[in-house]
Amino acid sequence: MSSSQPFIQSSPLSVTARRRKSKFTFKHLVQLSNYSTTCALRVIAHVDLDAFYAQCEMVRLGVPEDQPLAVQQWQSLIAINYPARKFGLGRHITSMEAHKLCPELIMQHVATWREGDEKWAYHEDAFKHIATHKVSLDPYRMESRKIIATIKESLPAPPMQRVEKAGIDEVFLDLSAQVHSIMLGRYPELQEPPPYDDPTEYLPRPLTTVLDWNTDALVDLDASETEDDYLDWDDIAISIGSEIVRSVRARVREKLKYTCSGGVARNKMLAKLGSAHKKPNQQTVIRNRAVQHFLSGFKFTKIRNLGGKLGDDVVAMFNTDTVKDLLEQPLDQLKRMGDDTGSWLYWTIRGEDDSEVNPRTQIKSMLSAKSFRPAISTFEQGVRWIRIFVADIFSRCVEEGVLENKRRPKTINLHHRQGAQTRSKQSPIPQGKMFTEAILFDLAKNLLAQVVVDGRAWPCANLSLSVGGFEDGVANNMGIGGFLVRGEEAKALLASERHAFESHVEDKDSQPPEKRRKFDNGGIQKFFLPREISQEDSERDHTPFQRREDSDEPVNSEKDNDMSESSDPAPLSNISKPTICSDSPSTPKARHLDDDDIPPDIPPDIPPPSAQPLSPSHRISHFHQQSLNTYLCTRCSSNLPLAKKVEHEDWHFAKDLAKDLQAEEHGQTESARRTPVPQKSHSRGRGRLVGGGSSAVKGREKGQRRLAFGKG
């Protein structure tokens, strides 16, 4: 791509030099190297893929770059590439309208899941199957993963690389440490110790009078600045940052054929505005001396966190939507929005944002959802969609490598919407058991039953299933305990491995490979990876899950083309409605589970290390017969006949009660032990947005936002 010609021309004889010293000190230089969020030399980049979904399809289909293309989801277009935008195609356009404006437009429908399939696929005329399919964004997630990997490859190893995945098609990069290192190489004078060893001493001025900004879109300077004003180290730093971003983008382009846009500035807010400023395939640099001019030309509703309700409230309060006008409001006026929000706003429109780049590229939760048109109206319909959600989520867990990583979700959550009413239920995922699709299904089905029980649930317009509580990296709160529940296994783990395990805080993929391989094959993995999804198996058979076997059932005998009007996957026979009340007389029992074999205090069903995997046929019957007719206790992980549910829960209740009474005798009730620690925000500097909930809005004045601040 772009030639890497030297972009800085040194001029040793800077005849125009006025100041002998830089504005910046040796301390700033140190801050630059350690990612201080308040560092005046900080360099942050935002990289944003151009019309991402559309590019994915262009790459996948191998269509020419100038071919207009849009990505279709049912009747609407969710991504439109730049060639197509020349025809006036914008957001909120239907496929019909688009075709009229641009007859040669390729409209590629997203991939979809169909019940019983072991994988999503690109189906012919998928838009006709809105009633029976659910969309899959997996192809885009996978491309996103490749792109992030490529970006990481083109940067130094961590910790000098800091990459935050901010969305499926965007990342933030904190380039500070890398820029620091490059600066010291190019300007050896910066390596000298400060005079008198005083870090507050000012740096020498750079002996550079011209920066070659290459093809970067430089935004105009503030009125108070002039083009021939002297360069300082912030200019140097940011131009090095720009050069890094250019090389990152070039690498993504060469290797994966994707174009993206970039923004380089002193913080995330500005970098993000920058990347959106000139698209596609360009990058924008906002020098510190250009910030005020750049920003005051914007509507503040374009600024991150001001695009929604908060922005609307500000507009309503101050009767303007421009940064320029809002700059005239003094701090105490802005504080009419709330103290914290006002301060945050005050500094934000002045270009200040000390939010950090969170070195995280792995997701913390995943969700599978579907809106029903028309609404669905029976429990059985709900269960069938849940089967699809579970298949989707489980396969994504595997694709993500969560099992290999020892990352597994802790909670499962089901959301339900009926008109304006939304309800949700969640429960923990038993950590003592293997993580299997069957367990997920059990839990999800139970959650749906709970939602149905309290409150009328039908007709239901939307269902979604999510799993969450994934920790970043292996250690964190999960540590060993999340997986090792018995002493034997804990001992089996070498001390050295345990150390690496626990100290592993960042992403798996940002770690040096040697450190990682230890977990990949050694230690605890073999005890907890179900045999059917171990690496050998997944190489041999790409669909080792119950899914395939499911479709042996009469369930899917009527395969395709269920074009019924209802939002319903293919009919599923043989499902007995699991009632949440165990006293239902119609509740069948699991065949090979004898009630008397299961005492109320059954221990968690943990496979011993040497346990042989169930035979495939055993697995099938296990899944099918237990899944609908049994109850999986989230307290003790035991799988019980549904008829035992109430009895079992009573037993837990009694046991808890006994424990509480015992504790009370020692002056320690459950509630007394809980010392309420006020959730202090750990923001520093001028503060950052930490809120998102609505309940707090009600608590305060309408429209206020929760912002947390350190010292002003």
Added chain:
DNA sequence: TGAGATGGC
């Protein structure tokens, strides 16, 4: 922890 909500893409 569970439930409800917001913001942003």
Added chain:
DNA sequence: CAGCCATCTCA
């Protein structure tokens, strides 16, 4: 829009 993902608050 629909289908995501992240984060926060309050009990």
